Amino acid sequence: FSNPHFIGNRSVITHLMEWKYDDIGDECERFLGPYGYGGVQVSPVNEHAIMDGRPWYERYQPVSYDIHTRSGDEQQFRRMVQRCNKAGVRIYVDIVLNHMTGGQSGLGTNGHHYDGVAMQYPGVPFGPNDFHGHETCPTNDLEIHNYSNRIEARNCRLVGLRDLKQQSEYVKQKQVDFLNHLIDIGVAGFRSDASTHQWPDDLRSIYSRLHNLNNEFFTENSHPFIYHETIYYGGNGINSNEYTSLGRIIEFRFYKEITNVFRNNNQLRWLRNFGTEWGLVPSGDALVMIDSHDLRVGHTGQLGFNINCFEARLLKAATAFMLAWNYGIPRVMSSYFWDQIIRDGKDVNDWVGPPTDQHGNILSVHPNPDMTCNHEWICEHRWREIYNMVKFKLIAGQEPVNNWWDNGDNQIAFSRGNRAFIAINLQKNGNDHDKNLQKRLQTGLPPGIYCDIISGNLINNRCMGKSIQVDKNGLSDIYVGYDEFDAFVAYHIGARV
Ligand code: AAO
Numbered sequence: 001f002s003n004p005h006f007i008g009n010r011s012v013i014t015h016l017m018e019w020k021y022d023d024i025g026d027e028c029e030r031f032l033g034p035y036g037y038g039g040v041q042v043s044p045v046n047e048h049a050i051m052d053g054r055p056w057y058e059r060y061q062p063v064s065y066d067i068h069t070r071s072g073d074e075q076q077f078r079r080m081v082q083r084c085n086k087a088g089v090r091i092y093v094d095i096v097l098n099h100m101t102g103g104q105s106g107l108g109t110n111g112h113h114y115d116g117v118a119m120q121y122p123g124v125p126f127g128p129n130d131f132h133g134h135e136t137c138p139t140n141d142l143e144i145h146n147y148s149n150r151i152e153a154r155n156c157r158l159v160g161l162r163d164l165k166q167q168s169e170y171v172k173q174k175q176v177d178f179l180n181h182l183i184d185i186g187v188a189g190f191r192s193d194a195s196t197h198q199w200p201d202d203l204r205s206i207y208s209r210l211h212n213l214n215n216e217f218f219t220e221n222s223h224p225f226i227y228h229e230t231i232y233y234g235g236n237g238i239n240s241n242e243y244t245s246l247g248r249i250i251e252f253r254f255y256k257e258i259t260n261v262f263r264n265n266n267q268l269r270w271l272r273n274f275g276t277e278w279g280l281v282p283s284g285d286a287l288v289m290i291d292s293h294d295l296r297v298g299h300t301g302q303l304g305f306n307i308n309c310f311e312a313r314l315l316k317a318a319t320a321f322m323l324a325w326n327y328g329i330p331r332v333m334s335s336y337f338w339d340q341i342i343r344d345g346k347d348v349n350d351w352v353g354p355p356t357d358q359h360g361n362i363l364s365v366h367p368n369p370d371m372t373c374n375h376e377w378i379c380e381h382r383w384r385e386i387y388n389m390v391k392f393k394l395i396a397g398q399e400p401v402n403n404w405w406d407n408g409d410n411q412i413a414f415s416r417g418n419r420a421f422i423a424i425n426l427q428k429n430g431n432d433h434d435k436n437l438q439k440r441l442q443t444g445l446p447p448g449i450y451c452d453i454i455s456g457n458l459i460n461n462r463c464m465g466k467s468i469q470v471d472k473n474g475l476s477d478i479y480v481g482y483d484e485f486d487a488f489v490a491y492h493i494g495a496r497v
Pocket of ligand 1: 057058059060061096101102103147158159160161193194195196229231233237293294299300301302
């Protein structure tokens with residue numbers, strides 16, 4: 001379950017949060033395919049509760065397993081999967097199997113009624129016997145209080161969400177049917193929401209009944225790619241290694257350590273051996289990110305610490321390191337605009353859903369000639385610094401990190417074999433001379449003139465941004481001013497004049 005089934009050397013996933021399927025299909029053909037992205041994570045696709053104000057998190061409150069949300073219906077979903085696979089881009093669906101809705105009642109996005117108090121979900125159907133209750137959950141109010149306690153975390157309710165009894169054959173079968181339906185349509189895999197709150201053995205049993213991937217798009221006997229949301233930072237919480245035999249885990253320590261370094265709480269020079277030596281799971285078990293749909297609003301981690309699109313320079317630099325370093329499968333968050341208002345360390349608009357018209361329909365994405373999107377959509381995955389680092393990673397392939405250099409503080413540089421080279425400068429102390437990165441360095445690159453793909457593209461054999469000359473020994477003068485628009489430069493053999 002840990003092979004993402006990327007095509008060729010592609011290696012990066014982007015989460016197009018809340019996008020409509022027709023738009024994602026367009027994006028696969030016009031941008032993601034041509035620019036070398038490997039896959040898209042789509043927001044939960046199944047029917048969910050319609051909540052007041054239409055917060056983004058209503059998609060995490062399932063009402064049935066019908067494919068029908070504001071992103072589109074089953075027909076639109078199928079069309080997207082076809083188009084993206086044909087463009088060389090895989091689709092991964094965010095699946096919410098741990099629970100159904102909170103303790104309210106109402107209508108779902110495909111018209112089914114639900115009642116969270118009575119635990120009635122006729123759209124599946126699920127009834128009260130399909131949920132954990134006092135026989136299995138030890139807390140008085142059936143809520144999780146201690147996240148480190150396995151029984152509580154897995155048999156009680158996560159923030160009030162009705163907790164499915166996945167020990168039940170009936171519940172398992174409904175979920176197996178849903179996943180097989182998605183597999184047959186042609187998806188490549190799943191993000192498993194709230195895995196920590198589900199028993200590994202139940203998940204194992206569900207996965208053992210999954211079909212092989214659709215061989216219209218995948219080779220025979222391919223298993224779905226599954227990556228687990230397990231928030232583990234060490235200590236006596238539920239260890240994410242309980243899930244590594246069930247696919248990959250989202251390595252939250254990656255985000256936390258990198259964010260900490262890029263916020264200058266720890267020196268960049270220490271990144272030299274970043275990975276398992278820092279306590280992270282082996283690269284082959286990890287999926288990594290800088291930002292996510294939760295982190296951006298502080299629903300996990302900490303607002304002010306997490307790096308989101310409102311700190312673009314920092315986000316780009318941290319993302320560049322993620323894409324240049326050879327660890328895990330990186331996922332790039334692509335968000336929509338919301339009015340961030342921070343009060344007492346909390347974003348009071350952390351609930352705001354995707355941009356819509358006055359009827360509540362999600363707005364379409366319309367790319368501008370300069371590659372950005374209509375202002376409602378941030379489209380981080382289309383920022384030059386980010387899409388060109390996706391290309392960097394594609395070109396670096398499996399080449400090792402070589403030619404590490406650091407100034408003993410917050411300036412670093414390294415190459416990926418003799419194919420690509422990056423230098424990052426986050427130096428904050430010292431005089432201007434110390435703060436600028438100005439150094440003759442070994443780039444590992446063959447001699448020639450290279451464009452810095454961060455400050456501009458190579459167009460008609462000319463660099464639109466900065467460039468360097470690499471001599472016959474691989475040396476070059478590298479410059480990153482401390483006050484430049486971007487905190488890093490990057491060169492690779494695909495952008496040589
Ligand atoms: C909504 C309302 C609730 C209401 C509920 C039911 O907001 O007020 O009670 O409906 O009516 C999303 C939203 C929720 C929303 C939910 C359903 O984020 O606000 O609830 O949809 O609409 C835990 C879980 C993790 C989960 C995360 C948000 O373990 O699985 O909380 N993430 C996923 C999704 C997320 C989604 C759901 C799950 C539910 O990505 O979008 O919720 O489908 C500790 C725990 C973690 C815990 C975090 C965050 O982490 O260990 O397990 O994650 O707290 O609460 C330190 C600690 C570390 C701690 C960390 C972060 O470093 O060491 O342990 O800080 O605080």
